Amino acid sequence: MLLMRLPGVYRAQHDTSLLRTVLRRRGGVAGRSVLDVGSGTGALGIEAVRAGAASLTSVDLSLRSVMTSWLNSRLHGVPATVRRGDLFAPVGPRRFDLVLANPPYVPAAAPRPPRHRMARCWDAGPDGRILLDRICAGAPGVLNEGGALLLVQSGLADEHATLDRLDAAGLVPAVLARGRIPFGPVLRSRVRELRERGLLAPGQVEEELVVIEARHG
Numbered sequence: 776m777l778l779m780r781l782p783g784v785y786r787a788q789h790d791t792s793l794l795r796t797v798l799r800r801r802g803g804v805a806g807r808s809v810l811d812v813g814s815g816t817g818a819l820g821i822e823a824v825r826a827g828a829a830s831l832t833s834v835d836l837s838l839r840s841v842m843t844s845w846l847n848s849r850l851h852g853v854p855a856t857v858r859r860g861d862l863f864a865p866v867g868p869r870r871f872d873l874v875l876a877n878p879p880y881v882p883a884a885a886p887r888p889p890r891h892r893m894a895r896c897w898d899a900g901p902d903g904r905i906l907l908d909r910i911c912a913g914a915p916g917v918l919n920e921g922g923a924l925l926l927v928q929s930g931l932a933d934e935h936a937t938l939d940r941l942d943a944a945g946l947v948p949a950v951l952a953r954g955r956i957p958f959g960p961v962l963r964s965r966v967r968e969l970r971e972r973g974l975l976a977p978g979q980v981e982e983e984l985v986v987i988e989a990r991h992g
């Protein structure tokens with residue numbers, strides 16, 4: 776898929792493509808309303824509309840990402856409502872049949888995600904869970920009955936915590952897919968720190984990506 780990208784916007788990567796593949800294979804998108812939260816280039820939402828989604832809303836905290844999502848949706852002839860803001864806040868009381876999320880999930884030394892800079896696309900606090908936990912807690916409030924959240928994360932950010940939190944929020948979670956990828960530049964630069972913190976096994980050079988589905992009702 777051809778996507779334009781303003782500087783500072785997350786380039787669609789392995790996590791994006793794993794979630795896109797699951798979306799294609801899983802089906803059940805035709806006629807559904809879709810929310811793409813943390814949309815970046817808009818790749819996931821565009822994939823959903825190509826699979827027949829009836830409507831698409833995209834949200835990102837970054838103005839450049841919002842502009843990029845909007846431009847890519849026009850480039851691909853995909854009607855989309857694009858909003859800037861924090862996670863689910865910009866959609867108000869609206870609910871959706873499908874919520875797609877590839878949030879920041881990389882463990883970082885800083886206790887909070889950065890307010891600016893590219894690192895906002897991946898850094899998510901010491902355990903990598905700042906955004907994941909908020910998505911787990913907030914998802915029931917934006918899902919229609921019978922709807923589902925499809926989320927991708929790294930195994931380094933504790934997939935069991937995600938499954939537990941989704942369950943605690945009243946959703947029914949399951950792992951749909953896994954993929955192993957070599958460390959990218961961000962993880963390569965943090966190997967020593969992550970080993971010292973026990974998040975990486977000695978000799979570990981690959982990261983596991985996990986796609987989790989959580990059904991509402």
Ligand SMILES: C[S@@+](CC[C@H](N)C(=O)[O-])C[C@H]1O[C@@H](n2cnc3c(N)ncnc32)[C@H](O)[C@@H]1O
Pocket residue numbers: 785786787788790791812813814815816817818819834835836837840860861862876877878879895896897906
């Ligand atoms: C890993 S990138 C994923 C981008 C795109 N969905 C993809 O799969 O290629 C995470 C995105 O989340 C956005 N983001 C970070 N914190 C956010 C927040 N609190 N609310 C909304 N979006 C956020 C970043 O700007 C970035 O575009």
